[in-house]
Amino acid sequence: QSVLTQPPSVSGAPGQRVTISCTGSSSNFGAGYDVHWYQQLPGTAPKLLIFDNINRPSGVPDRFSGSKSGTSASLAIAGLQADDEADYYCQSYDSSLSLWVFGGGTKLTVL
Amino acid sequence: QVHLQESGPGLVKPSGTLSLTCDVSGGSVTSSNWWSWVRQSPGKGLEWIGNIYYSGSTKYNPSLKGRVTISVDRSKNQFSLNLRSVTAADTAVYYCAKLGGLYLDQWGQGTLVTVSS
Numbered sequence: 001q002s003v004l005t006q007p008p009s010v011s012g013a014p015g016q017r018v019t020i021s022c023t024g025s026s027s028n029f030g031a032g033y034d035v036h037w038y039q040q041l042p043g044t045a046p047k048l049l050i051f052d053n054i055n056r057p058s059g060v061p062d063r064f065s066g067s068k069s070g071t072s073a074s075l076a077i078a079g080l081q082a083d084d085e086a087d088y089y090c091q092s093y094d095s096s097l098s099l100w101v102f103g104g105g106t107k108l109t110v111l
Numbered sequence: 112q113v114h115l116q117e118s119g120p121g122l123v124k125p126s127g128t129l130s131l132t133c134d135v136s137g138g139s140v141t142s143s144n145w146w147s148w149v150r151q152s153p154g155k156g157l158e159w160i161g162n163i164y165y166s167g168s169t170k171y172n173p174s175l176k177g178r179v180t181i182s183v184d185r186s187k188n189q190f191s192l193n194l195r196s197v198t199a200a201d202t203a204v205y206y207c208a209k210l211g212g213l214y215l216d217q218w219g220q221g222t223l224v225t226v227s228s
Contacts, residue, residue: 002156033213034212034213034214036213036214036215038157038215044220045206045218045219045220045221046157046206046215046218047218048214048215048216048217048218051211051212051214051216052212052214057216089156089157091157091214091215092213093213097173098170098173099159099170099172099173100147100159100162100213101159102156102157102158102159103156104156105156105157
């Protein structure tokens with residue numbers, strides 16, 4: 001069971017907007033630690049998608065956006081495209097456990 | 112930006128030691144960065160293994176119960192992972208990565224290590 005909780009799957013049609021939630025606790029998000037998001041396309045390594053809650057690395061389209069409030073965070077993907085189909089992971093630091101923690105991952109299916 | 116490449120045996124016997132190396136190119140392992148190992152069991156999520164600073168300071172996942180050692184070799188511009196007393200549960204794709212802040216901003220392509228006799 002992951003320290004950060006994500007829905008196992010989400011889906012949406014091309015062009016639609018989907019959100020992926022990530023629920024933490026008082027020892028990670030609630031302690032002020034940021035959320036970061038990764039995209040893992042099939043058969044590839046994870047790639048940083050959002051860092052420090054809301055920031056996109058160079059080259060990541062602005063269709064991807066992040067937010068965090070209290071002990072919850074979310075990733076939004078607007079204008080869904082077929083090649084957005086991937087697994088998405090949230091990540092933070094947990095001060096109680098003293099370790100870097102990941103969510104269990106969410107599989108995005110583009111219908 | 113740096114490029115990371117994992118290497119090492121793809122098959123390790125139970126109770127043996129898993130040893131992997133991560134070659135760093137396009138940058139120096141002695142730059143002011145933390146370097147990490149992360150693994151992903153087949154069909155499962157990501158698990159942080161540990162970090163090392165260029166100075167040799169380390170942080171490890173307590174769940175690995177003292178079986179893990181991460182080291183850095185400045186002369187070869189690489190860092191390494193040793194995981195002792197492996198079992199089938201340690202079968203996974205192992206990734207090396209660079210920490211930027213508290214997030215992993217560069218990843219290697221990953222290498223599959225199978226624990227089997």
